[in-house]
Amino acid sequence: MAEITTLHYLVVAAALFVLGVIGVLTRRNVVIVLMSIELILNAVNLNLVAFSRMWGNLHGQVFSVFIVVDAAAEAAVGLGILIAFFRNKETINVDEIDLLKW
Amino acid sequence: MLGLSSVEYRLMLPMVELGIFALGILMIDLMIPREWKWMNAVGAFVGVLFSALCVFQIQTLFPRGAIGFSYSLLVDRFAIYFWYLFLAGAGIAILMSVRYLDVENEHHGEYYALLLLSVIGMMCMAAGIDIVLIFIGLELMAISTYVLVGFLRRDRRSNEAALKYLLLGAFSSGIFAYGLSLFYGLSGSTNLRSIAQAVSTRNPHDPVVIIAMLTTMVGLLFKIAAIPFHQWAPDAYEGAPTCITGFMSVAVKAAAWAMLLRILVFGLFPLRAVYTPVIVFVSIATMTGANFAALTQTNTKRLLAYSSIAHVGYMLLAFVAMGTSAPNSPAFIDGFKGILVYLLVYTFMNLGAFAVITSLRNRNVIGDELDDIAGLYSRAPVEAVLMLLFLLSLAGIPPAAGFLGKYYIFLSLIESQHYWLAGAAVLYALFGLYYYLKIANAMFMREAMEAERLPISLGMRAALGVTALATLVIGVYPEPFIRSVNWSLGIAQTPHVAAMLK
Numbered sequence: 001m002a003e004i005t006t007l008h009y010l011v012v013a014a015a016l017f018v019l020g021v022i023g024v025l026t027r028r029n030v031v032i033v034l035m036s037i038e039l040i041l042n043a044v045n046l047n048l049v050a051f052s053r054m055w056g057n058l059h060g061q062v063f064s065v066f067i068v069v070d071a072a073a074e075a076a077v078g079l080g081i082l083i084a085f086f087r088n089k090e091t092i093n094v095d096e097i098d099l100l101k102w
Numbered sequence: 103m104l105g106l107s108s109v110e111y112r113l114m115l116p117m118v119e120l121g122i123f124a125l126g127i128l129m130i131d132l133m134i135p136r137e138w139k140w141m142n143a144v145g146a147f148v149g150v151l152f153s154a155l156c157v158f159q160i161q162t163l164f165p166r167g168a169i170g171f172s173y174s175l176l177v178d179r180f181a182i183y184f185w186y187l188f189l190a191g192a193g194i195a196i197l198m199s200v201r202y203l204d205v206e207n208e209h210h211g212e213y214y215a216l217l218l219l220s221v222i223g224m225m226c227m228a229a230g231i232d233i234v235l236i237f238i239g240l241e242l243m244a245i246s247t248y249v250l251v252g253f254l255r256r257d258r259r260s261n262e263a264a265l266k267y268l269l270l271g272a273f274s275s276g277i278f279a280y281g282l283s284l285f286y287g288l289s290g291s292t293n294l295r296s297i298a299q300a301v302s303t304r305n306p307h308d309p310v311v312i313i314a315m316l317t318t319m320v321g322l323l324f325k326i327a328a329i330p331f332h333q334w335a336p337d338a339y340e341g342a343p344t345c346i347t348g349f350m351s352v353a354v355k356a357a358a359w360a361m362l363l364r365i366l367v368f369g370l371f372p373l374r375a376v377y378t379p380v381i382v383f384v385s386i387a388t389m390t391g392a393n394f395a396a397l398t399q400t401n402t403k404r405l406l407a408y409s410s411i412a413h414v415g416y417m418l419l420a421f422v423a424m425g426t427s428a429p430n431s432p433a434f435i436d437g438f439k440g441i442l443v444y445l446l447v448y449t450f451m452n453l454g455a456f457a458v459i460t461s462l463r464n465r466n467v468i469g470d471e472l473d474d475i476a477g478l479y480s481r482a483p484v485e486a487v488l489m490l491l492f493l494l495s496l497a498g499i500p501p502a503a504g505f506l507g508k509y510y511i512f513l514s515l516i517e518s519q520h521y522w523l524a525g526a527a528v529l530y531a532l533f534g535l536y537y538y539l540k541i542a543n544a545m546f547m548r549e550a551m552e553a554e555r556l557p558i559s560l561g562m563r564a565a566l567g568v569t570a571l572a573t574l575v576i577g578v579y580p581e582p583f584i585r586s587v588n589w590s591l592g593i594a595q596t597p598h599v600a601a602m603l604k
Contacts, residue, residue, distance in 0.1 A: 010287075017280055024273050033269055040276035047283035055290035060283075063234045063292060067279060070241045074272050077245050081252050081268055085261040094269075099262050100337040 009050030016043035030092045041071045110170035113177050116156040117222045123149030124218040131211025139209040143200045146214035150193045157185045174232030183590035184228035184360045191353030192221045194453050197565035198345040198460050220246035224357035231294045233282045251342040263341020270334040278321020284314035294369035302372035325358035328384050329391040339407035348456030351410045352449040378425035388415030389530045396537045403470045423514035437514035442587045444507030451495040454569030458489040477550025486545045488570045493538040495573050503576035
């Protein structure tokens with residue numbers, strides 16, 4: 001059986017990244033958009049850990065721990081803002097966020 | 103303890119000190135009654151002053167710059183210059199905020215705490231030479247600003263602005279982080295210097311290098327709000343509390359520029375042949391798009407948002423001049439100088455303009471429409487004249503400071519023989535005069551909607567005084583300021599930075 005190399009990880013990460021970008025650009029529900037952003041950050045983590053193993057140093061893993069923390073903070077603030085928004089507008093649909101334009 | 107040297111303690115002191123004040127404000131806020139909430143502003147302002155004092159100590163103790171935390175924090179003159187800029191922006195924003203928050207009935211200590219925390223993030227962005235530190239600084243700044251933009255919880259526009267800013271900001275941070283992870287993969291290090299060395303030995307047309315470069319640049323251009331990544335800026339600027347709009351348009355933008363210069367000039371300069379063509383395209387698109395979009399605006403905050411995007415376009419031109427000339431050639435130095443001078447004068451003139459708009463918020467008037475500023479001359483003559491000064495400065499009319507920034511940028515473009523770009527930039531600068539004078543026209547020529555005089559608080563007077571004085575003095579007697587910019591560029595002579603610039 002063939003060994004799993006760094007390249008395999010990178011391909012999976014790139015696929016996750018592309019899925020995340022597509023999700024952000026096409027989904028209409030804010031919660032799913034936030035989930036897609038998490039997907040992008042997870043692609044970054046996968047990249048970093050794979051590279052960390054490839055180079056045999058820990059910098060990448062340290063960076064990925066920081067990114068996990070950052071993703072958690074972003075999700076917390078994002079959901080907080082979303083709740084404040086929902087209280088005033090009763091929707092979480094991106095299409096209906098239309099007060100500010102041009 | 104922790105194995106830190108005394109130098110490292112010194113270097114992190116300004117940030118630690120801001121952090122202590124931010125946490126202190128959060129706690130003290132719980133103990134003070136409603137009508138004493140302005141005490142928080144005093145606390146935050148004292149924090150900013152103390153932090154500036156610590157920066158001054160670093161400046162006198164380590165005139166050649168110092169490096170610490172296993173080569174991740176480089177406090178050189180470039181970083182110190184930007185630290186002062188952030189602290190000035192934050193200090194003036196605090197002065198502007200007190201009465202505005204009272205009128206909005208949202209006077210909470212968290213506001214000032216978040217303001218200080220975002221300044222810590224900016225300091226990490228300007229001084230970091232390790233991509234982990236830069237990224238964490240960026241996120242600390244960004245997450246604090248998301249909350250500040252949505253600070254008017256009961257206001258729908260503020261909610262919406264915060265949500266849009268958060269979604270697009272987090273998205274761009276994700277793309278940026280992906281680019282950084284690829285750079286780590288290319289070099290095996292998170293240090294910008296090692297990355298630069300590893301990348302310079304590679305073929306610049308290697309697809310991985312190009313993907314890494316492009317994704318990183320998307321993140322950077324997003325943060326400075328360059329077209330086509332500008333969509334968040336007008337919305338976030340319009341919906342945010344006006345004092346935060348002012349803060350975002352100067353300090354947050356300066357931090358994004360510091361990060362861009364750190365990464366693209368100090369780190370990835372070997373790749374300049376890859377990124378400069380993209381920057382040329384982006385700068386032309388930015389100037390064109392922003393100037394045309396600003397023409398039709400009737401909301402002053404949104405108009406100034408587009409104007410600030412246009413200013414980014416001019417600064418990007420200086421960056422083009424830097425990218426197409428040899429390091430330390432006159433065009434390179436003048437372009438670098440142009441960006442730093444521009445950010446300096448922009449901090450004062452734009453904060454001044456937003457201070458005037460902030461002061462229009464009164465009882466049931468939101469104050470951000472062009473109609474609200476109409477007849478300002480009869481309601482508050484001094485403010486109207488100062489606003490005119492800021493607008494002329496933004497347009498780049500000679501006696502005011504704004505001219506100086508544009509002068510260096512055009513100079514660098516001519517020195518690097520981009521006559522065509524310089525011509526387009528001058529044309530767009532003239533174009534900008536139209537919408538700035540539209541505001542002036544409303545202030546002086548139109549009838550006021552209400553006859554009542556505008557109440558100006560003490561803090562606002564101080565903020566207006568400082569910004570107006572700076573705008574005038576830098577314009578009329580620029581010599582000491584140019585000298586300070588030259589001083590901050592003296593970094594090129596220190597050995598570890600000179601090595602980075604090669």
